[in-house]
Amino acid sequence: MTDTLADSRTSGRVFTDGVPLVVEDVPRRPAVDRAAVLADPGFGRHFTDSMFVARYRAGEGWVDARLTAYAPLQLDPSAAALHYAQSIFEGLKAYAQPDGSVATFRPEANAARFARGARRLAMPPVPEQAFLTAVDALVDADRDWVPTGPDQTLYLRPYQLAVEPFLGVRPAHEYLFVVIASPAGAYFPRGVHPVSVYLSEDYIRAAPGGTGDVKCAGNYAASLLAQEQAIAAGCDQVVWLDAVEKKYVEEMGGMNLFFVLGSGDDAELVTPELTGTLLPGITRDSLITVARELGHTVTERKFTVEEWRAGVADGTVTETFACGTAAVITPVGSVTARTGDFVVGNGEPGPLTMRLREHLLDVQHGRVADPHGWLHRVAPAS
Numbered sequence: 001m002t003d004t005l006a007d008s009r010t011s012g013r014v015f016t017d018g019v020p021l022v023v024e025d026v027p028r029r030p031a032v033d034r035a036a037v038l039a040d041p042g043f044g045r046h047f048t049d050s051m052f053v054a055r056y057r058a059g060e061g062w063v064d065a066r067l068t069a070y071a072p073l074q075l076d077p078s079a080a081a082l083h084y085a086q087s088i089f090e091g092l093k094a095y096a097q098p099d100g101s102v103a104t105f106r107p108e109a110n111a112a113r114f115a116r117g118a119r120r121l122a123m124p125p126v127p128e129q130a131f132l133t134a135v136d137a138l139v140d141a142d143r144d145w146v147p148t149g150p151d152q153t154l155y156l157r158p159y160q161l162a163v164e165p166f167l168g169v170r171p172a173h174e175y176l177f178v179v180i181a182s183p184a185g186a187y188f189p190r191g192v193h194p195v196s197v198y199l200s201e202d203y204i205r206a207a208p209g210g211t212g213d214v215k216c217a218g219n220y221a222a223s224l225l226a227q228e229q230a231i232a233a234g235c236d237q238v239v240w241l242d243a244v245e246k247k248y249v250e251e252m253g254g255m256n257l258f259f260v261l262g263s264g265d266d267a268e269l270v271t272p273e274l275t276g277t278l279l280p281g282i283t284r285d286s287l288i289t290v291a292r293e294l295g296h297t298v299t300e301r302k303f304t305v306e307e308w309r310a311g312v313a314d315g316t317v318t319e320t321f322a323c324g325t326a327a328v329i330t331p332v333g334s335v336t337a338r339t340g341d342f343v344v345g346n347g348e349p350g351p352l353t354m355r356l357r358e359h360l361l362d363v364q365h366g367r368v369a370d371p372h373g374w375l376h377r378v379a380p381a382s
């Protein structure tokens with residue numbers, strides 16, 4: 001991250017409060033190599049040429065904001081995040097638009113959630129406008145990496161971690177804010193298939209007063225064993241219950257859940273309410289709006305495993321799906337639980353699940369109108 005005047009320039013963008021965003025001259029991978037990656041990007045395996053990095057020091061605030069070559073970070077072995085997990089992240093996507101521009105989806109919502117997460121982990125928040133500037137600058141610099149194949153995207157991963165070299169237990173005095181980008185293929189390249197889920201009765205994801213409503217790295221570390229248990233039970237994903245009564249359905253892995261009651265135009269949706277232990281998903285929020293626009297009633301409330309099971313048995317619950325940025329919508333086909341397994345609907349993706357999925361993908365890829373201004377065009381550097 002050293003800088004010589006010869007190979008860097010200010011971008012004309014300001015990160016925050018008089019901190020310019022410096023753009024280094026980054027080595028570019030040859031177009032043939034890039035094309036080979038974009039032909040089959042998968043998820044989270046390949047990264048673009050650049051990354052954004054800014055540093056925070058107590059007393060100085062955010063400093064040294066730059067686009068630099070994607071490369072390993074240098075961390076002191078005593079860096080606080082490695083020991084005490086002061087670490088949060090975001091996930092959003094950039095979409096190639098039919099007019100040749102590139103847009104991200106509701107990045108303001110990610111910026112706000114990121115700042116809220118920082119406060120919860122006693123970290124200095126990245127100003128929301130600075131977050132947007134960093135994401136825009138990276139997407140703009142690596143525009144060539146935004147794939148244009150069907151349902152392909154550029155996945156963006158902003159994150160913040162404590163890097164102060166100090167083993168004392170207190171909020172660190174130094175942080176990095178980093179944004180990396182990874183081309184992503186269609187989530188279901190061979191058609192949408194429902195997942196099988198395993199109800200976690202041994203482990204919990206989040207307890208009242210904990211960190212369940214922020215995207216902190218530690219939540220994910222604590223979830224991996226239950227996910228392994230789900231795989232061992234022959235399932236794809238873990239479903240979390242509330243920590244206190246182990247009665248209410250909360251989330252599926254890193255995705256929010258919706259239940260469809262009834263069918264046709266009168267079908268209603270229920271999604272678990274945000275009690276503080278659920279992550280407030282931006283996809284969840286968008287789908288509540290879209291479903292209401294399509295004429296469906298959407299209720300945010302607690303939903304028990306028993307209501308799910310009985311509803312599936314008597315035909316009231318016709319569909320179940322999970323939603324999040326990475327997969328948009330994933331149908332849930334079957335449930336494995338100690339208290340008895342059950343199949344949702346006929347085990348195929350439900351009609352409302354698929355309709356909502358198509359609609360949201362159409363908005364994101366610019367194929368239909370965007371009445372809420374959810375798409376944010378990434379402006380070229382001036």
Ligand SMILES: *Cc1c(COP(=O)(O)O)cnc(C)c1O
Pocket residue numbers: 091215251253254255256279280281282283284323324325326
């Ligand atoms: C990120 C995440 C979601 C989905 O949020 P989106 O903003 O829709 O991507 C849901 N649950 C958990 C636990 C998450 O970390």
